[in-house]
Amino acid sequence: MRSPTTAIGIDIGGTKTAVALVNDAGTVLDRHSFPTEADLGFPRAVERLIGTIHQIRAASLTRGTTIGIGIGCAGPVDPRLGLINNPFTLPGWDRCDIVSPLRNAFGLPVVLENDADAAAMGECWVGAGRGCDPVVMLTFGTGVGGAIIHQGRIQRGVDGEHPELGHLVVRPDGPECYCGTRGCLESIASGTAIALAGAASGFASTRAVFEASTAGDPRASAIVQQAVDAVATAAWTLFHTLLPQRLILGGGIMDTEYPRFAAVARHLDPATQFTRGKVDLARATLGNDAGLLGAARLAWLAATREP
Amino acid sequence: MRSPTTAIGIDIGGTKTAVALVNDAGTVLDRHSFPTEADLGFPRAVERLIGTIHQIRAASLTRGTTIGIGIGCAGPVDPRLGLINNPFTLPGWDRCDIVSPLRNAFGLPVVLENDADAAAMGECWVGAGRGCDPVVMLTFGTGVGGAIIHQGRIQRGVDGEHPELGHLVVRPDGPECYCGTRGCLESIASGTAIALAGAASGFASTRAVFEASTAGDPRASAIVQQAVDAVATAAWTLFHTLLPQRLILGGGIMDTEYPRFAAVARHLDPATQFTRGKVDLARATLGNDAGLLGAARLAWLAATREP
Numbered sequence: 001m002r003s004p005t006t007a008i009g010i011d012i013g014g015t016k017t018a019v020a021l022v023n024d025a026g027t028v029l030d031r032h033s034f035p036t037e038a039d040l041g042f043p044r045a046v047e048r049l050i051g052t053i054h055q056i057r058a059a060s061l062t063r064g065t066t067i068g069i070g071i072g073c074a075g076p077v078d079p080r081l082g083l084i085n086n087p088f089t090l091p092g093w094d095r096c097d098i099v100s101p102l103r104n105a106f107g108l109p110v111v112l113e114n115d116a117d118a119a120a121m122g123e124c125w126v127g128a129g130r131g132c133d134p135v136v137m138l139t140f141g142t143g144v145g146g147a148i149i150h151q152g153r154i155q156r157g158v159d160g161e162h163p164e165l166g167h168l169v170v171r172p173d174g175p176e177c178y179c180g181t182r183g184c185l186e187s188i189a190s191g192t193a194i195a196l197a198g199a200a201s202g203f204a205s206t207r208a209v210f211e212a213s214t215a216g217d218p219r220a221s222a223i224v225q226q227a228v229d230a231v232a233t234a235a236w237t238l239f240h241t242l243l244p245q246r247l248i249l250g251g252g253i254m255d256t257e258y259p260r261f262a263a264v265a266r267h268l269d270p271a272t273q274f275t276r277g278k279v280d281l282a283r284a285t286l287g288n289d290a291g292l293l294g295a296a297r298l299a300w301l302a303a304t305r306e307p
Numbered sequence: 308m309r310s311p312t313t314a315i316g317i318d319i320g321g322t323k324t325a326v327a328l329v330n331d332a333g334t335v336l337d338r339h340s341f342p343t344e345a346d347l348g349f350p351r352a353v354e355r356l357i358g359t360i361h362q363i364r365a366a367s368l369t370r371g372t373t374i375g376i377g378i379g380c381a382g383p384v385d386p387r388l389g390l391i392n393n394p395f396t397l398p399g400w401d402r403c404d405i406v407s408p409l410r411n412a413f414g415l416p417v418v419l420e421n422d423a424d425a426a427a428m429g430e431c432w433v434g435a436g437r438g439c440d441p442v443v444m445l446t447f448g449t450g451v452g453g454a455i456i457h458q459g460r461i462q463r464g465v466d467g468e469h470p471e472l473g474h475l476v477v478r479p480d481g482p483e484c485y486c487g488t489r490g491c492l493e494s495i496a497s498g499t500a501i502a503l504a505g506a507a508s509g510f511a512s513t514r515a516v517f518e519a520s521t522a523g524d525p526r527a528s529a530i531v532q533q534a535v536d537a538v539a540t541a542a543w544t545l546f547h548t549l550l551p552q553r554l555i556l557g558g559g560i561m562d563t564e565y566p567r568f569a570a571v572a573r574h575l576d577p578a579t580q581f582t583r584g585k586v587d588l589a590r591a592t593l594g595n596d597a598g599l600l601g602a603a604r605l606a607w608l609a610a611t612r613e614p
Contacts, residue, residue, distance in 0.1 A: 157552075158586060163550060180579040237476050
């Protein structure tokens with residue numbers, strides 16, 4: 001029996017770093033995770049990452065056939081230079097080169113992408129976006145992130161910049177956002193936005209707002225309705241600008257609340273004169289593994305074809 | 308002196324059809340135009356087109372080196388099957404194959420695209436989008452059209468569908484649009500929308516609304532301000548989703564009114580946390596020639612590389 005080819009997928013978040021050995025069918029063969037502890041410094045994190053990869057490869061029967069290392073990291077990152085540049089959730093890691101030390105340690109190709117792009121690649125590989133093109137993914141957590149996968153590749157803008165889909169405008173009279181405008185998707189439908197609107201009515205958290213809405217509280221229901229409407233408007237705009245075969249909604253909020261959002265968005269399709277029957281909506285299926293799997297997939301793409 | 312390589316560019320509109328011989332530097336060497344007269348039937352239009360191309364090639368010193376024929380046509384069109392399918396402005400031309408008869412008549416590769424995509428290709432070749440990537444172009448006329456050029460190619464959605472950028476939402480409480488939603492860009496900033504809003508205040512045309520606004524009429528100014536705000540919101544959304552290096556505004560309205568729109572959009576750049584200094588706005592420079600030139604460019608691309 002031949003050893004399967006594998007790649008290492010890494011998901012670096014503000015809290016946790018996960019490392020996995022993934023086979024070419026998108027199955028996680030082994031995984032380890034540890035606290036990111038960005039404040040203890042970048043060199044220590046790199047050292048721990050290298051140790052973890054050695055450990056995983058040593059434990060695996062497939063060592064020697066790993067074809068590359070892919071990293072999805074909480075952005076901003078610079079994929080071309082391999083730099084993490086995230087003073088927000090990885091403080092102290094400004095313009096830190098994560099690619100070179102791993103390449104030097106293992107003699108393998110190493111690619112870096114932001115976590116939203118990695119997660120979307122994962123969903124397109126073995127999750128909700130499988131077989132679809134193009135795919136747009138929105139991730140609803142503390143903020144709202146997004147990614148576009150077009151013909152199997154990550155779509156970028158000028159200078160290779162990552163799209164900021166959370167900041168498309170859904171209601172120009174909406175709340176102010178740090179992005180510089182009012183009423184962008186993130187300002188209404190992110191966990192932070194829902195918690196902030198809820199706090200004004202005495203709710204303790206995003207979760208509390210959703211629970212009170214389910215229980216029929218009118219103030220909570222109004223906040224949830226605004227978020228649902230914002231997602232529906234964003235979906236309309238994305239359906240008409242990018243015409244994705246599938247729009248995937250993921251992130252912590254969608255894990256529990258997806259049906260509310262899908263119900264409204266389902267009214268869009270019969271309404272439209274243009275995209276009817278061509279675009280659809282789905283919930284992300286890989287959960288926290290999307291980033292790990294997408295990072296491994298990116299390692300494969302880097303190892304097997306031109307960027 | 309060697310004969311320059313040329314391509315035939317064709318622009319088929321509801322009113323007029325233009326045919327040009329274009330060299331590889333994007334210069335129109337010769338051109339003819341005639342009324343489209345769609346109601347006289349598709350076979351007659353094809354016959355006239357073939358006659359005009361023969362005439363232009365016969366008159367040219369460069370005949371024999373024409374590498375292909377590109378057609379930009381008022382959409383919807385099906386580029387893959389070469390079909391025009393536009394019951395709106397080309398009545399009677401439903402699912403008419405324009406590509407085969409021209410290919411058979413001249414033995415040259417023939418490509419068909421919708422006119423918005425052709426115009427954007429033209430602007431990217433020798434107009435306002437030259438040297439920029441990606442480029443988004445919005446065209447403001449009777450409706451609002453749009454196109455995305457990414458890495459030199461027309462960006463399409465699922466099933467090769469053309470993006471409908473005029474129908475991204477800018478104000479969800481705005482006017483109803485035939486597209487199926489409220490407050491899309493076209494419903495507020497198209498010539499039709501401005502004329503409709505103006506008619507309610509006694510203005511005779513889109514032009515009359517802009518003129519009255521310039522003269523200080525408050526009702527006209529309010530209508531124009533809504534259109535300007537709609538374009539600013541759409542620009543923000545496009546800057547954050549597609550991150551074009553340049554957003555080009557074209558069409559009849561922008562020929563005269565561009566400065567009003569650019570003035571507001573210029574406030575966007577300093578405001579944004581994400582795209583500052585990376586994206587900009589420009590007026591289309593090729594006017595009615597954009598479609599012709601872009602069609603010729605598409606003929607080159609088809610003749611010289613894989614689709």
